Amino acid sequence: MRAQPKASHYINGRFVDDERGTAIPVIYPATGEVIASLHSATANIVELAVEAARAAQPAWARLKPVERGRILRRAADILRAHNEELSRLETLDTGKPIQETLVADAASAADCLEYFAGAIAAFNGEYVDLGGPFAYTKRQALGVCVGIGAWNYPIQVAGWKSAPALAMGNAMVFKPSENTPLSALALAEVYSEAGLPDGLFNVVQGYGDVGAALASHEAVDKISLTGSVPTGKKVLSLAGSHMKHATMELGGKSPIIVFDDADLENAIGGAMLGNFYSTGQVCSNGTRVFVQKGLHDRFVERLVERTKTIRIGDPLDPDTQMGPLVNKSQHDKVTDYIAVGKAEGATLQTGGGVPSLQGFEGGFFVEPTVFTGVTDNMRIAREEIFGPVMSVLSFDSEDEVIARANDTEFGLAAGVFTKDLPRAHRVIAELQAGTCWINTYNLTPVEIPFGGFKQSGIGRENSLAALQHYSQLKSVYVETGDVASPY
Ligand code: NDP
Numbered sequence: 213m214r215a216q217p218k219a220s221h222y223i224n225g226r227f228v229d230d231e232r233g234t235a236i237p238v239i240y241p242a243t244g245e246v247i248a249s250l251h252s253a254t255a256n257i258v259e260l261a262v263e264a265a266r267a268a269q270p271a272w273a274r275l276k277p278v279e280r281g282r283i284l285r286r287a288a289d290i291l292r293a294h295n296e297e298l299s300r301l302e303t304l305d306t307g308k309p310i311q312e313t314l315v316a317d318a319a320s321a322a323d324c325l326e327y328f329a330g331a332i333a334a335f336n337g338e339y340v341d342l343g344g345p346f347a348y349t350k351r352q353a354l355g356v357c358v359g360i361g362a363w364n365y366p367i368q369v370a371g372w373k374s375a376p377a378l379a380m381g382n383a384m385v386f387k388p389s390e391n392t393p394l395s396a397l398a399l400a401e402v403y404s405e406a407g408l409p410d411g412l413f414n415v416v417q418g419y420g421d422v423g424a425a426l427a428s429h430e431a432v433d434k435i436s437l438t439g440s441v442p443t444g445k446k447v448l449s450l451a452g453s454h455m456k457h458a459t460m461e462l463g464g465k466s467p468i469i470v471f472d473d474a475d476l477e478n479a480i481g482g483a484m485l486g487n488f489y490s491t492g493q494v495c496s497n498g499t500r501v502f503v504q505k506g507l508h509d510r511f512v513e514r515l516v517e518r519t520k521t522i523r524i525g526d527p528l529d530p531d532t533q534m535g536p537l538v539n540k541s542q543h544d545k546v547t548d549y550i551a552v553g554k555a556e557g558a559t560l561q562t563g564g565g566v567p568s569l570q571g572f573e574g575g576f577f578v579e580p581t582v583f584t585g586v587t588d589n590m591r592i593a594r595e596e597i598f599g600p601v602m603s604v605l606s607f608d609s610e611d612e613v614i615a616r617a618n619d620t621e622f623g624l625a626a627g628v629f630t631k632d633l634p635r636a637h638r639v640i641a642e643l644q645a646g647t648c649w650i651n652t653y654n655l656t657p658v659e660i661p662f663g664g665f666k667q668s669g670i671g672r673e674n675s676l677a678a679l680q681h682y683s684q685l686k687s688v689y690v691e692t693g694d695v696a697s698p699y
Contacts, residue, residue, distance in 0.1 A: 213240060213247050215304050215394055220250040220417045221257055222400035224264035225410030230254045236390050236417055241307030241536040242527050244574030250393055252418040258425050261414040265356045265383035266431050268411030273353040273381030277332040280379055284329035287406035291322035291371075291399075298398055300528070302367055305392040307536040307576070308490050309527045316490075320658075321371025321399065324674065327658040328379035335380075335679050337686075345691050351683040353381030354457055355433035358426040360447065361396070362438045363389035363538050364493040364598075369438045370396040372658075374403075374413055376678035382434070383412045385426060391538050393417045423447065428454055434682065437461065438495075440596075441622075441667050448670070459671030459681050461495070461663060463596045464624030466645060467617035468498035468653060469607075472506035474629035475651070480515050482627060482653035483602065488522060488580045489654065491537050492546075492600035495668075496625035498653055500586075500593055501604045502613050508606045512584055515604070516562045522580050524567055536576040537599055543576035546599030550581055553592040558583040558603070588616055596622070610635065614642045623665030627653040646672070 215238070219227035233251030240247045253261070272280065291298065298318035303310045308317075337349035359373035370386055377384045388396040396415045403413045416422060420443070427435045427450040434457035437447045444462040451458040468486055470479040486498035503511045527535035537543045543566075550564050563581030578599060586593050586603040593603050607613040617626065626645035628636050636650045646664040649655065656662050656674070663672035671681045 213245060213304065215301060216248040217250070217394060217397045221253060221261070222397050222415040223257070223261045224414065225404050227397075228257070228260070230257050233257065234419070236393060238305065238393060239539060240304050241538050242572050242575040244576070247304055248394065250417050252390070253416040253422045255425070257416055258422065258429070261385045261416045262356060262426070262429050262431050264411035264414055265385050268409055269353065269355055269381070269383035272383065272409060272412055275381070277335070277379070280381065281329040281332045283407045284325045284375060284379055287403050287408065288322045288325035288329060290402045290405055291318050291325065294402070295319055295322070298367065298395060301398060302395050303527045303535070305366060305394045306363065306538060307527055309532045309535045311530055311532065312490060317365060317367050318395070320365070320368040321375075324371045324658045325375045328375040328679070331676060331679065332379040335676060342689075344693060345689065347687060347689045350686045350688065351380070351679070352686055354682060354684055355382060356431055357382045357384050357434040357436065357682060358432050359384055359386040360423045360426070360435065360437045360439065361386065361388045362495075363391035364490055364495070366392040367395035367399055370399050372673045373436050374399070377682045378408070378412060380679055380682040382682055385414045385416060385432070387416050387418055387423050387426060390417065390419050424450060427451060427456075430454070432456060434458065436671070444669065457681070457684075459673065460669040461673060462624070462667065462669045463598075464495055464497070464622045464664065464668050465500060465594065465596050465620050466496060466498045466622070466625040466627070467500045467502055467643070468627040469613050469617060469629065469639065470501065470503045470507060470511060471628070471630040471632065471635065472504045473631045474507065475631065476507065476510060476514060478651060479629040480511065480518060482629060482651075483515065484518060486627065486653040487602040488519075488534060488600045491534055491578075493538065493542070493598050494654065496647060496654055496656070498625065498627050499597065499601070499603060500617070501602055502607045502617060503604060505606050505608055512561060512604060516582060519562050519580050519582055524577060524579065525569055526572065534580060534600065537578060538576070540576060542598065543578060546578050546597060546601065549592055549595075549597045549599070549601060550578075553583045553586075553590070553601070553603075556590045556592065557585070558590060558592060559585040563600070588619060594620065610639060614639060618642075618644045621667045624668035625664075
């Protein structure tokens with residue numbers, strides 16, 4: 213199986229390479245086979261990309277917003293027309309099952325492009341009446357923005373960052389995770405086909421050092437990172453030391469709270485979605501599932517029954533519901549956490565093993581895993597595992613569960629399942645989380661802001677909020693009379 217792109221990087225509307233860069237082998241996580249070989253960007257490649265972006269941006273920012281939007285809209289249509297091949301590419305790159313990539317990856321990027329294509333023409337400043345004189349505000353592009361992506365949703369992350377950046381009149385240099393470098397190149401080709409002028413969306417490959425070189429480049433005005441908290445701290449301090457704008461979309465250990473009166477099957481469905489989708493590699497996953505005592509045992513019984521029916525296997529088979537983890541080191545990390553959970557005294561209800569799948573012996577599979585009897589101070593309840601490992605905790609009262617749900621350094625997401633709507637809103641209001649759901653979990657349509665409280669991040673993606681984060685505000689005071697000068 214091969215998925216070799218024409219070259220490693222995409223700069224100024226063309227594929228380019230520099231074979232002196234460190235090798236990046238691209239591995240199909242279901243088999244462990246190498247499907248492409250790329251090179252990390254050399255200093256020369258980083259310079260070319262930033263320079264192309266810097267040169268192209270001013271003319272792009274001067275276009276009418278509706279004209280920029282028209283190009284994004286065409287790109288959204290092309291993404292949708294190529295959804296099947298892009299989904300296959302994403303499955304090869306990430307190992308996620310094709311039934312997921314067909315609906316959640318290029319399709320999500322297309323939704324995002326379409327949204328910002330339309331929204332930008334209506335994203336205007338304010339008029340301020342000063343009783344004679346007046347003022348107006350205007351949102352202006354920042355200039356060159358750097359996007360750095362994680363490996364769980366590669367083309368979605370590239371779309372979520374590039375669409376608002378480009379709509380607003382910026383140029384972007386995007387660095388995908390070296391684990392999943394392929395689909396951002398495909399997105400770059402789509403943008404070119406849609407008529408995006410050269411230099412406005414550039415892709416450079418590389419490890420963390422390339423991300424750091426981009427984040428500290430003097431011609432870069434903004435950095436948007438999707439990644440872990442430790443990386444976020446490094447990148448934010450680089451941005452701070454150069455006084456650059458920054459958006460940080462980082463990790464989480466989010467709570468799902470299920471009250472006794474919840475609809476049982478929906479609450480279980482939400483908890484499974486929030487732990488097992490994308491083999492648990494989702495930042496907003498609700499990995500601490502708090503279930504009220506009266507429902508706890510029935511919840512666990514049905515949860516285990518339903519979890520056992522999850523079909524693990526060939527990601528390209530449309531019936532497969534769970535693929536492998538992204539690579540060996542993630543596999544080691546997740547299986548280590550499963551061992552930690554057992555050693556800490558949690559009860560392993562189902563899963564916990566490494567399935568043996570014929571033809572996929574070299575893949576990084578792990579069974580969907582449910583622990584019960586988890587307590588708040590166990591490592592599996594405190595640390596982000598980023599794999600299909602659900603911790604179920606029980607609770608008595610509303611006040612108690614709010615305090616326990618908030619007892620974490622993270623604050624990305626939270627969910628509440630109950631039929632008592634006043635309680636749902638009351639509890640959500642108290643939860644320290646940026647993205648919340650009532651009676652569902654993990655739905656992230658582009659129309660609503662996405663991002664975290666506390667260590668889970670700064671800034672927001674999606675919605676009109678993202679346009680604010682890719683622009684700066686100019687205030688203009690207009691005098692209509694004489695200057696009142698004492699001199
Ligand atoms: P990492 O933090 O390891 O990496 C994120 C990106 O940053 C990668 O492209 C990485 O490159 C790059 N990078 C690493 N070090 C540096 C550095 N010093 N300077 C600049 N860039 C650097 O995250 P993962 O890729 O492992 O992704 C998983 C994490 O992402 C989880 O914590 C998850 O919760 C979070 N995430 C958050 C989301 C959100 O929207 N809030 C969504 C999806 C994931 P390289 O890969 O080469 O090291």
